[in-house]
Amino acid sequence: MKQPLLGLVATAFVVAVSLAFLALFDFPLFVGWVAFVMLCIVPQQVVTAVIATHPPFAPHTQPARGVVLLATNVVAALIIAAIVWVTVGESVSPPGPIPSQYAVVVVPTTFLMAIAFGGWPFVRISRNMGKAGLMLLVVSYALTYVLFRVFFNYDFLRDTPVYLASAPDGLFNGVSALVFYVTALAGMFLLPHFDLWPLSTYPGVMKQPWLGLVWTVIALIVGGIVMWVTVERLALDPMWVLTRITAPFIFGTIVVLNMLQGSLFASWRQPLKGLANATVAAVAGSLLAQVYGRVDRLLVGVELPSGAPGYEYELWLVNALLSVTFPFLIVHAAYFAFWPMAGRAAVDGERVAAGGG
Numbered sequence: 286m287k288q289p290l291l292g293l294v295a296t297a298f299v300v301a302v303s304l305a306f307l308a309l310f311d312f313p314l315f316v317g318w319v320a321f322v323m324l325c326i327v328p329q330q331v332v333t334a335v336i337a338t339h340p341p342f343a344p345h346t347q348p349a350r351g352v353v354l355l356a357t358n359v360v361a362a363l364i365i366a367a368i369v370w371v372t373v374g375e376s377v378s379p380p381g382p383i384p385s386q387y388a389v390v391v392v393p394t395t396f397l398m399a400i401a402f403g404g405w406p407f408v409r410i411s412r413n414m415g416k417a418g419l420m421l422l423v424v425s426y427a428l429t430y431v432l433f434r435v436f437f438n439y440d441f442l443r444d445t446p447v448y449l450a451s452a453p454d455g456l457f458n459g460v461s462a463l464v465f466y467v468t469a470l471a472g473m474f475l476l477p478h479f480d481l482w483p484l485s486t487y488p489g490v491m492k493q494p495w496l497g498l499v500w501t502v503i504a505l506i507v508g509g510i511v512m513w514v515t516v517e518r519l520a521l522d523p524m525w526v527l528t529r530i531t532a533p534f535i536f537g538t539i540v541v542l543n544m545l546q547g548s549l550f551a552s553w554r555q556p557l558k559g560l561a562n563a564t565v566a567a568v569a570g571s572l573l574a575q576v577y578g579r580v581d582r583l584l585v586g587v588e589l590p591s592g593a594p595g596y597e598y599e600l601w602l603v604n605a606l607l608s609v610t611f612p613f614l615i616v617h618a619a620y621f622a623f624w625p626m627a628g629r630a631a632v633d634g635e636r637v638a639a640g641g642g
Contacts, residue, residue, distance in 0.1 A: 299610065307584045326612050373451075382439075391429045395422070484496065522593070525592075537571070
């Protein structure tokens with residue numbers, strides 16, 4: 286099976302598995318412990334897919350390779366989730382929005398460090414990619430904690446049962462800060478659609494750390510523009526922006542660049558190719574989000590109310606897309622290299638899962 290048919294079939298398979306997984310949990314359990322642990326899986330997947338692509342303990346053939354990588358990922362995620370739960374979540378069960386949002390914010394940080402900066406400076410410090418990846422992961426969690434304390438504020442939760450005494454009292458509303466940062470991640474994902482054009486036309490910029498710095502600035506600018514237009518000018522709720530614009534575009538990008546491996550417009554020249562890829566990603570992501578939004582009642586068993594104050598529907602949808610289906614897609618593309626659709630032969634799927642490479 287070849288692309289794009291391979292990617293389409295694989296995506297349909299992963300979506301079906303994801304929906305079956307979602308059907309196992311009621312709303313409180315899913316948005317509590319399940320989504321929290323699943324969020325702690327993603328940063329390691331990024332590191333494995335981009336930096337530590339060939340761990341020595343993993344077999345070279347499928348499906349054994351995928352099983353070992355997945356098992357390692359799950360064990361590590363459980364350990365990390367426990368650490369975050371105790372340190373950021375004050376050991377309150379189930380984990381509430383504050384530790385869960387910290388776990389969300391780690392994801393953009395890890396993506397920026399692993400993809401935009403290409404693992405710099407850790408790949409320079411150690412030629413052992415496993416050690417470099419571990420250093421990147423540790424620094425990502427530490428750096429995110431600093432950002433979390435400085436920029437996130439949860440005073441709006443002070444009179445609610447989910448408020449924690451250790452909650453950060455930073456510069457911005459915690460929800461708005463989270464939506465901006467995740468939207469900046471969507472801005473980071475925009476450039477791979479264009480094969481890093483126009484940055485690729487400047488050789489000096491394509492060297493680290495300059496590439497990472499410029500790419501990060503562009504991502505932050507895109508995130509800022511989207512937030513200014515949608516939240517400030519159009520007065521849209523940040524959670525609406527997250528679930529109807531940001532998350533679907535990220536989700537669609539993973540499908541177009543990673544599952545389909547950029548095969549839709551491979552012969553087109555930039556920037557037309559990038560515009561076409563980004564448009565398909567936005568449309569495909571929105572359509573898939575609509576599908577998830579239509580089956581939520583069937584899977585959860587009750588109709589979830591949308592909007593303030595609880596945002597139950599928004600919480601379920603964004604976690605269904607980015608906490609479950611997103612890592613499942615990475616597992617299938619990077620860990621299992623599209624097995625069994627692609628057969629047992631070794632496929633360079635590790636790079637595919639996190640950068641369109």
